[in-house]
Every structure is written in C-alpha cells, then in structure tokens.
Amino acid sequence: MNDGSPLAPETMPDIVQPETATGPALQDVAIARLEDLQEKERIVVDIDGKEVGVYFLNGEVRAWVNMCPHQGGPVCQGKIMPRTLQLVREGMKSGGLGFSETERHIVCPWHGMEFDILTGRHPSNQEVRLRGVPVRVVDGEVVVSV
Amino acid sequence: MTDPITRPSIRNLEPIHSRSDTRDVLSHATKQAAKSYDDYFIVDIDAHVSEDQFWSEVLELVDNDVWRQIGQDQNRGFGGNNALLNITPGLSQQSVGGRIGHQGRREPVEGVEGHPFVISARRGMDALGLDYQVVFPSAMLLLGMHPQDEVEVALARAFNRWMTEVTLPQDDRLKGMIYLPYNTPEACEEMVERFGADDNIIGFTVCSTRNNAIHSDVYMKLYAMIEETGKPLAFHSGYHWGDPSFAQLNRFLSMHALSFTHYNQIHVTNWLINAMPERFPKLKMVWVESGLAWIPFLMQRLDHEVLLRPSEAPGLKRLPSEYMKEMFYTTQPMERTNMKLLQATMESFNSETQLLYSSDWPHWDWDAPSTITELPFLSEQAKRNILGLNAARVFNLDTTRKKPAAAQVLQDRPGVS
Numbered sequence: 001m002n003d004g005s006p007l008a009p010e011t012m013p014d015i016v017q018p019e020t021a022t023g024p025a026l027q028d029v030a031i032a033r034l035e036d037l038q039e040k041e042r043i044v045v046d047i048d049g050k051e052v053g054v055y056f057l058n059g060e061v062r063a064w065v066n067m068c069p070h071q072g073g074p075v076c077q078g079k080i081m082p083r084t085l086q087l088v089r090e091g092m093k094s095g096g097l098g099f100s101e102t103e104r105h106i107v108c109p110w111h112g113m114e115f116d117i118l119t120g121r122h123p124s125n126q127e128v129r130l131r132g133v134p135v136r137v138v139d140g141e142v143v144v145s146v
Numbered sequence: 147m148t149d150p151i152t153r154p155s156i157r158n159l160e161p162i163h164s165r166s167d168t169r170d171v172l173s174h175a176t177k178q179a180a181k182s183y184d185d186y187f188i189v190d191i192d193a194h195v196s197e198d199q200f201w202s203e204v205l206e207l208v209d210n211d212v213w214r215q216i217g218q219d220q221n222r223g224f225g226g227n228n229a230l231l232n233i234t235p236g237l238s239q240q241s242v243g244g245r246i247g248h249q250g251r252r253e254p255v256e257g258v259e260g261h262p263f264v265i266s267a268r269r270g271m272d273a274l275g276l277d278y279q280v281v282f283p284s285a286m287l288l289l290g291m292h293p294q295d296e297v298e299v300a301l302a303r304a305f306n307r308w309m310t311e312v313t314l315p316q317d318d319r320l321k322g323m324i325y326l327p328y329n330t331p332e333a334c335e336e337m338v339e340r341f342g343a344d345d346n347i348i349g350f351t352v353c354s355t356r357n358n359a360i361h362s363d364v365y366m367k368l369y370a371m372i373e374e375t376g377k378p379l380a381f382h383s384g385y386h387w388g389d390p391s392f393a394q395l396n397r398f399l400s401m402h403a404l405s406f407t408h409y410n411q412i413h414v415t416n417w418l419i420n421a422m423p424e425r426f427p428k429l430k431m432v433w434v435e436s437g438l439a440w441i442p443f444l445m446q447r448l449d450h451e452v453l454l455r456p457s458e459a460p461g462l463k464r465l466p467s468e469y470m471k472e473m474f475y476t477t478q479p480m481e482r483t484n485m486k487l488l489q490a491t492m493e494s495f496n497s498e499t500q501l502l503y504s505s506d507w508p509h510w511d512w513d514a515p516s517t518i519t520e521l522p523f524l525s526e527q528a529k530r531n532i533l534g535l536n537a538a539r540v541f542n543l544d545t546t547r548k549k550p551a552a553a554q555v556l557q558d559r560p561g562v563s
Contacts (some may be wrong), residue, residue, distance in 0.1 A: 031156055044159040051159060066159065071514050072174050077162045079245050109162040109171065111511060112245045 026134065026145040034140050037061070043142075044076045050146045051076070052133050057104055057117045063135035063144050064106070064120055069128055073110030081105050083116070083123060106130070164247035168266055168508075169559045171248055172273035178516040179275030180552035186530055187545045188515055189537035190279040191476050192382070192434050192504035195267045196250055197283050198227040203312065205229060207304040213297060230301060231285050232292040237387050239398040240510045248508040249284075264316040270507055271319055272555045275515060277534065277548040280321045281313075282351060284509070287384040290356025295329040302327035306341055314346040319548050321541070323351040323380055331364040338371045348541040349377045349432070354409035355384035361420035369426050378430035378474070378540055383410045406479075407440040414444060414470070419452075421461025423469045430540055432474040435506060439481045442494040445470050471496050474540055476504035477532065478513040482521075489523045498528040502537045 031045050037056045044053045044066055051066035053076025068075035083103035087095030105114040105123070115122055120130035134145040162171050169176070197204070202221050208214035213230065220229035228235060240249050253269075255262045271279050283305055289298045302325045309322045324341045326334040341347050350372055352360075360381075372379050385405040386392065392408075395401040410433050417423070417431070448466035452459050462469075475495065482488050492501065506512045518524070518532050538545050 029154060029156070044161075046157040046159055047154060067174070071517060072178060074159070074162060074171075074174050077159055079161075081243075081245060107245045109245075109247060110174075112242045114245075 028143050028145050030138075030141040030143050032142045034061075034137050034142055037142050042076065042080060044074075047144075047146050052144055052146060053077070053106070054135060054142055054144060055080075055106070055117045058102070060118055061135055061137060061142060062118055062120070063133035064115075064130040065133055067131070068108040068110060068113055069130065070108065070111055070113045073108045073113075075106060075108040075110075075113070075115070075130065078107040078109035080117070081107050081114070083114075162247065164251045165253055166247075166251075167253050167559070168248075168251075168269035169273045169555065172270065173556070173560065175514045175516070176273045176275070176552050176555050178514065178519075180556060182519045183275060183515055183529075183533070184552045186275070186515070186519075187534040187538065187547065188274075188276050188278075188503065188549075189534045189541070189543060190271075190274070190276045190505045190507070191432070191502045191537055191541075192478065193267075193270070193279050193281050193507045194284040194509055195263055195270070195281050196252070196508060197263060197281075198250060198285050199252055200263055200308075201227040201229060201285070204301070204304050204308045207307045208300050209303055210296070210300050213300045228285070230297055231289070233285060233288050234387070237398075242510070246510045248512075249510050251508055260316055261313055263313050264320065267313075267320055268317055272550055274505060274507065275549060275552055276319070276505075277545075278319050278321055278537075278543055279505075280323055280348065281309075282323060282382060283325065286325055287353050287382065288355055288386060289325075290328060290353045290358070291386055291388070292329075295327070298327040299330050299333040302333065302337065306337060310341060310344050310346060320346070321348045321543075322346055323349040326350055326352050326368075328352045328356060328358055331368055334365075334368045335371060338368065338375065342371070342375045342377065347377070348543070349380055351380045351382050351434070353384060354381045354413055355386045355405075356409075359416055360413050361416045361422060366425075369422075369429055373426050373429040376428075376542070378432045380432040380434050381410055381413050382434040383407070383436045407436045410434075410436040411440055411444055414473075415448065418448060418462070418466045418469055419459045421459065423472070424461055424463060430474065432476065432502065432540070434476045434504065435478060436475075437479050437481050438475065438477070438488070438491050438497075438501075441470065441475060442491050445494060467494075471500065474500050474502055474536070476502050477518065478504045478506045479511045480513055480517055482517065485522065488521070492524075498525075498531055499536060501532045502540065503533045 029047050031054060032043050037043055037054060042053060042055050052063050053066050054063045064076060066074050066076040082099040083105050085098045085100050087098045089095040104117045106117055107114050115130050120132060122128035136143055205217040205221055208217055217230040253266060255265045258265050292298050306324050314320050314322050324337050324347055326337055328334060383406045385402055387401050392401045392405055445467035452466055503518055515533055518529055
C-alpha cells in the first residue's frame, strides 16, 4: 500500500487536487486479476469518476491517482518509459545517455513530466510526486480503495 | 479478509497517443473548465492545431508556377509535409522521443462534416473551454531563416489564402493572424493590403526567428499600414538550433529554453532603443511565446543602460520599461515554479491589462486555461482579463459566449473509454 502526501505548494502551485484527497470513507474495488495486470503492466480505470492507474513492476503493485501534479493531465494514460540516465565513464567524462534496466517511469501525455512507477516521485525533484491510492492483492484480485 | 469487496461498473481508460481524439486527450481540461471557469470568456491567442498534414493543400495555392511544381514534387517524394520548408526533422525533438504525442497528431475525423483541420480545432476549443482561438502555422515558424526569400513569399501567400479561404470561414470561433514574409518588406505590404480587411483576420504576425533589424527603414511603410488598420502586430518567437550561439547547446531542452526568449528580446530592444513607439504610438505590439520571466529582466537591463547612455537612445521620452508596460504579451509557456517571482513578474508589466492567455496547443509545452485560474495571487477580475477580456479589447472581439457548456462537452464524450 502507498499513500501520497500533498505536494509542496510553492514548488508546484498549479496542482489540481484530486477528488480522492478528501471525502467519504474509502470503498474497496477489485479492478483486475493480478495476472492480467502483470501481463499489461498498467491498467487505468474510472470508478465513479475517480480515475486510478494501477501498475505492476518487479513484483510490486502500485496505484496512483490519474492526475499529473503539473497541470492535472491524465498522467497514467501516457507512455511507460525506462528512466534515462546520464552515464559517466573514467575520469568523470560523459558516457552519454542510457536507459535504466530496472527503473521505469510513468510519463504524462500532456507535457512529458515523468514519475517513478514505484515511488511516484519526479526524478529531478522528489517533492513533485503522484498521489497514491491504497492498493493490495486479495485472492489474486487487485483491489484499490477509492 | 473481512472488508467487503464490491465490483462496481468500471470503465477502462485507454492510453493516449498521437491518434487519440482531441476531446479524449483534453478531457481533464474540460473537467477543469466545468469546475472552475465555464462562465469565463476565453480567447486563446496562439494555437497551432496541426496544419502539416494539409500541407499539400497549401502547396496547391502557391501562385508561382515554378515553386508550386517544385513544392508538389517534393511533397510527393522525400520532402513530404516539409516540402519547401527549412525545418530540420532530425532536430525537431519536441515530442521527447514520442513521450508527448499530441504535436503533429492525426485524429479520426471520419463521418464528421467539415475540414479536418477545423474539426480538430473545434474539438480543442470545446475541450479547453475557449470562445475563440487564433491559429498559426507551426511549420512556418522558422521560415525567417529560409535562405530563399522568394520561397517565404510564395508560402506566405499560399498559407494566407488557405487560412482565409479554406479554414477560417468554416468556424466563426477560429481567427487568424496574417503571416508576414518579413524578409521581403514589399510583399508584407501586399499582404496587409490584400488580407487586412478580412473579418477573420485579427492581426499580423512576424516570426521572430530571423536576423532582420526591425527598426530598419524598409519597414516604416509596413508599420504605418498596420497601424492604420488598428489591428495588432505580433512577433511570434521560435527556436533555431543553427544560430551560432545555440550551437553550443547539446540538448533540445537547453536550446529551446533560451532561444524562445532570445529572439523577442532582440526585437524588443531594437524597437525601444530606436524609439519606434514614439513613431508609431497607436501600433499595438504583441510578443508571443516567450513566456514572462524575460520581461522584467529586459526592463531592468534597458532602463539601466538608457539611464547611463541616453545619447544612444535619444528618441526615447521615457524609460524603456514604461513603453514595455504598454505592450502586450502572451502567457505561454508561463514560468511558475516560484510564485513570488511570477507575481512580481506579472506586476512589473501590468499583467491585469497587458497579458493575453495563449495555449500553444497542441505543442509539447502548451498551457491550459487552469494555469491562470489556479494562480493564488490574481484577483477574479485579473483572471478574467488575462483569459479573454484583454484580448477582446486588443483584437476587437465580441464577448458574447461562443462555446458550449463544459458539462455538455463531457456528456457528449466523457473521455477515452
């Protein structure tokens, strides 16, 4: 389970707060079989107007509100890309660009802002992050609490 | 397991890509409109849709037989939708390796009446909650650096015809600014004469990415003609990786960040130091797509230098910053990582009366109207002014509501499903 906290307002002031930040008691909703999620890597659903992206990576399940902290874009409906790394070789010389073999990023389709699938955090500013949705696996079902 | 697990009806949301319907891509913006600004009058002063896929239609309208033949031959061959243009596809890295798919997008429009360009534009206007949108050609933003002036003139004539004859008449909410082939002043004058009175043309645009000195005497007749129309003259900034200074920069990000402010800073500096506002006091100047942070920087730099060296700017009767407070600026790409700096920036040039909202949709760094409505330091009236009322005043637009209700847009198409 993960549950994000509000962003630093001075850092990302135009955040549109998701509807799930406050409100009535959470409801458990089974959104997919775990094997389906494993195969697809990402499933995005609308549950009574609450949009959630659920991800599977390295044996872990994460769920994030489908709203980018930048301008409120549908962050979970964009591409999934490996993290881009600046490689450094001997003598602190540049080794050029490379893709991480383990870290994968959620990319917002509106403006390209990127977030780590497992932590929900932006690679350059850890304060900029996605809002988490409680998620767990029950009897092979992926269950989110919204 | 004690908690009950319910199975409500769940709607799957599909990935957004370059062929997604504009209304699906922007459904979150429509929700923002429904929540925060549906009753605002909103004008988008700078948008681009994607005219490249209709480039063959523009080439058909090239009036010079030779250039039309060359263009159409290129269009059928390796040039494709870049025929006759000087953009460099390999250096056009706006999509960040395909991460951002809406620039150059092609969406399904089958079965919908009207020109596909207009259909896409209308979808975007409805989804963003816009009453009016000014569209401008993306592919021509670099034409000022084209080594063949006659090609710039030929494409300007053709594009201005395509805009005024084909697309704009199909939707009263779409407006245009005439492309001025600025490397050929006499051709610019011809454009003003030919298109200046068109009701759908609300101004004139010079693409800033070029090396022309805008205070040159060759442009005085042009400025007088535009001033006489009462319509604004806009300078739309852009990038050019081939500029010797920017050739030092190894990432698109670096070049893009600097070049979009660079060209308009040069043009504003020449405009002011040569006292052009004193010669054309009624000419409304609009500076497009340089963001805002450069404005107080340039105000301070020029004020400082003019105070020390007044003999080099003898035509000025006031400090440069005073003239800059009378110019107009568009919002996008609005720097907003520091609210105190943004607030001070907006105060420096009287944004409440001088700032015009622009989306730049569908380019990669576009801004939704919520970028204005979410600002914590602006008054309600300032937000309404920036989002549309200032533009109505500058461009003489009717403020009667033109757009459908955001709730209706969402009901008609609730997003990717």
